[in-house]
Amino acid sequence: MxxxxxxxxxxxxxxxxxxxxxxxxxxxxxxxxxxxxxxxxxxxxxxxxxxxxxxxxxxxxxxxxxxxxxxxxxxxxxxxxxxxxxxxxxxxxxxxxxxxxxxxxxxxAVPSSLVLTLVGTLAAVLAIALPSVRFRRRV
Amino acid sequence: MNGEPTRIAAPVALGASASPDSIRRAPTVKLRAYLLLAAAGMVGGLAAGLPQLVALAAPFAAYVALGIALERRPRLTVSAEGWPDRALEGHDVSGAVRIQADTAVDRIELELRCGAGVTSQGPLRQVLRLGEGQQEEVGTALQVDRWGARHLGTLACGVSDGFGLIRYELAPVSLGAVRVFPRGETLRELINPLEEQATTGSRVSRQRGEGIEFADIRPFVPGDRIRKINWRVAARYGTPYVTERHPERNADVILFLDTFAEVREGAGSTLKLAVRAASSLAAAYLARRDRVGVVGFGGALTGLGPRFGQVQQYQILDALIGSEVIFSYADKDVRFVPRQMLPPKALVIAITPLIDERFIGALVDLRARGYDIAVLDVSPVPLAPAGKTASDVLAHRLWLLRRAALASRLGELGVPVTEWRGEEPIQVPIISTSALRRRSRTLAA
Structure with a gap:
């Protein structure tokens, strides 16, 4: 850039x-x-x-x-x-x-791709699943 | 009541409240923004193979995860208390909003949404913070600009959690409705009717009979009471004379309100002036123990027959605040008015902007039926200024001339017309009307 x-x-x-x-x-x-x-x-x-x-x-x-x-x-x-x-x-x-x-x-000393994959997967799951579960519950 | 503004009953507490069960939850802009930033950073880092981007986005993701994990549903009750259900036009209406928090709430946003014709004296939005078990009372004052039945407004209450990620909306709390009575004015002099009624009142009649005020002395005739003999005069002339007195009577006064049409410009309105005048006149006549009635003559016919007392005053005020112009092409005349509302020998005070032919026709008809009429012209002239072009100015002048001719024609029929523009106290046109009536009686004599 x-x-x-x-x-x-x-x-x-x-x-x-x-x-x-x-x-x-x-x-x-x-x-x-x-x-x-x-x-x-x-x-x-x-x-x-x-x-x-x-x-x-x-x-x-x-x-x-x-x-x-x-x-x-x-x-x-x-x-x-x-x-x-x-x-x-x-x-x-x-x-x-x-x-x-x-x-x-x-x-x-682990493959960075593995770390990235794990972190990315975890973040994606958290970002999508957690709010969905929380907001589906009726108040 | 004469000389006093309208008295208002004690305020009534309203029980409007929003309970914790009516809380609605929604994500905030901040939550969406942080989620998007976190997702963009993670995806970008994965795509480009740059762990630095993931490290850049990770705090946002961690913030969101922590905020949602620590979320606690707030429990609070918001209630509006002490708001009156009656008020005077132009006066403050004050009350309070009580917030009771059963759990600690980091940020409570209160937003006041005023109803139509209602303005707030204080800030419309306030932010509070309450600990567990605490309560807060926020007082505020509202001003109602015009008479009538008004909804004061609603109070919206929003709560944000400590992280500002989730917003809880409580159902809006209504502050209730208020009936705003028109502002009255002090009237020291009133238009005296030509004829009084037979019942006792505070008005000295032109007739002679039993009373207090001295009227005349005349020779004794058989049938006169001995107690009426004026002994001093009898001693001087050597024959018995009796004293005649004026009896105290009351009058029937009908406030004849033109609701066919009104002229309105900004906050000014001929109907507003008319209702203010009617309110003042009703209070003043009732204070003199006259019977007062009101007739709203327009697209819809409304009214109250003449009666005495304070109850009647409140009924008249209730009838007046419901006055509105209802547009109608129907050709109406005074035959539609029930006889009880227009009793014989009543003084009819017409309050009108003199712009609707049907009302003017009704005035002429009433005069022809022998009613004693005075017209208070709530002038639309200040509300309808001349335009800028020469033709507009000419049209405006022609309109003024037509109005003057109409007033003159009504005057010739024995209906004095007095203009009131609302700038001066209403006492001024009332005195002018009385003077006009005296002059016309003198000329007729």
Missing amino acids: SGWLVIALTAGGSGLIVAAVWARWPALILWGLAALGSAYAGGVASGRDVWLTTPLVAAALLALGEASFYGAERASGTDYSGRQAARVLLAALAGLVVSAAVLLAASI
């Missing part, structure tokens, strides 16, 4: 997130985060040292998502700024740990 495309994706993603918070339109945040993630993926493809930066970027993206959703769904009369800041920090820390753990698992 060319440098200009990475810059454009970064700028576009940031703009989308700012617009989502400003216009209180949470649906835009997905596209903003996706654009930022794609920009980072472009950096990954360009061969930079990603083993160190990936957990940081993952944590930053999650923290950015949390802060953006809070900003887009804010309401008058809220006094949760402190609690929300702590929650964002906690999410970032947890994201850092999870991301690093995934990378660590991928770097151990």
Whole structure:
């Protein structure tokens, strides 16, 4: 991916997130985060040292998502700024740990394709099955 | 009641509430976004063989999995309490919303959706956080802009879990309905009827009989009571004289409301003015122990026969807040009005914008039947300004001339017309009407 495309994706993603918070339109945040993630993926493809930066970027993206959703769904009369800041920090820390753990698992001496297959299968099953089971239950 | 605004009964508590059983659950935008990001990262990582992308998406997947695994269904009850069922036009209607949480709730969003013609004095959206077993009472005030039966609004309550992934929607809580009575005005002077009724009241009659107010002195004739003899005058003239007095009588007053048509512009309306005038006049006449009735003469005929007292005042207010213009091509005249609603010798105060020929015809007909009529013209002129083009201005001037000619024609028939634009107190046109009636009586004499 060319440098200009990475810059454009970064700028576009940031703009989308700012617009989502400003216009209180949470649906835009997905596209903003996706654009930022794609920009980072472009950096990954360009061969930079990603083993160190990936957990940081993952944590930053999650923290950015949390802060953006809070900003887009804010309401008058809220006094949760402190609690929300702590929650964002906690999410970032947890994201850092999870991301690093995934990378660590991928770097151990087993075929990476096996790890990826296992992780992908597990994630797909979780992503599809868990919400389906939860939301099928009547309240 | 004269000089006092309409008194309102004590507020009645409403039991409207939303129970925990009526909770609906739905995923939030955040849940969908994180799931999509996680899936995209995983699939992209698998396709490209890049574990870094999986590591990028893994925190989102972990967040979703943790949030769904730790989800707890909230249990809370929302109820609206203390909202009145009666109010005065333009006054605040205040009440409270009580939220009782049986489980800890991280984020409760309350959104007030006002009914038609109702505005909120405070914020429409509030966010709360309640611990287990806690309850919170949120008070708010609403303002109702116009008389009538109004639905105050509903309160929507949404709850988000701690992760913001799942949203629980409670069934909206109704704040109930309120009957808004028109705002009354103080009236110190009223239009006096030409003739009173036979029953006792507070109005000094022009007739002579038993009463308090002095009327005249005349020579004694056989049959006069001894107690009526004026001893001072008798002593001076040497023959007995008796004192005559004016009896105190009451009057029948019929408020004849034109509901054939109205002119409306923004918040202003001729019907709104008419109802306000009728409310003020009814309260003032009833306070003087006159019998008051109301007739809504229009597409639909409504009304109340004349009666005394505070109960009648509330019935009139109820009838007035139900006043509405019902469009009809039907040709109606006063023969449709029941006789009980238009008793003989009644003072008929017509409140009309003078724009419908059928109502004007009814006025002429009533006058021909010998009724004592005064017309309060709730003027549509401020609500229908002239256009910008020369032809529009000319048409507007012609319309004004026609209205003036109509008022003059009615005046010649003995029906004084007084214009009221709603800018000044209603007392002003009432005094003008009384002066016009006095002048016409003097000219006739």
